[in-house]
Amino acid sequence: MRYPYMTLADETEISHSSMASDGTVQVYFEIPCEGGFQHATCILPSYQRTENQGYSQDAIKAFDTCLYNNAHFILEFAQNGGFAHATAV
Template sequence: MMYPFMTLDNEAEITHSEYMDDGRVKVYVEKADEKDGFHHLTCYLPSYEITDVYGFDKEEQEKYMEVIRSTAHLIMEFSKDGGFENASGF
């Protein structure tokens, strides 16, 4: 299951998976694009391994990875609690 995490000011969406048995969490960034449909990036925490990129240039990738790096501790915590809404008590 994927949980919503953050919508950036450029309308890119960041979601994350549940905490997996192997200790990893999948983080997925997606942004609508008129020409291509959607651009996306997949990253696994805690290693920050990027496994799939489509449509994002190096500068965009680094921008999204900076957001992921700066919030990784929250993503990891929320992944254990069923996403932000369950972790925050909303």
């Protein structure tokens, strides 16, 4: 399952998978472009980048910062059915 997480100011969509049995979560960054999508993926909690199609190194660095600041939320949401099923604290 893939869950929406947020949309950045440049309309890049961030989404994530459910948590796998090994505790990993795939995070996706993508934006439509001519001929398809620019996309990048990363695996949490290791922060291993697995794919980059069309993003500059500066954009990837910005995504890394976003991940470091949001990983705890994404990991929690991945366990509980996405942001829509988040519980209030």
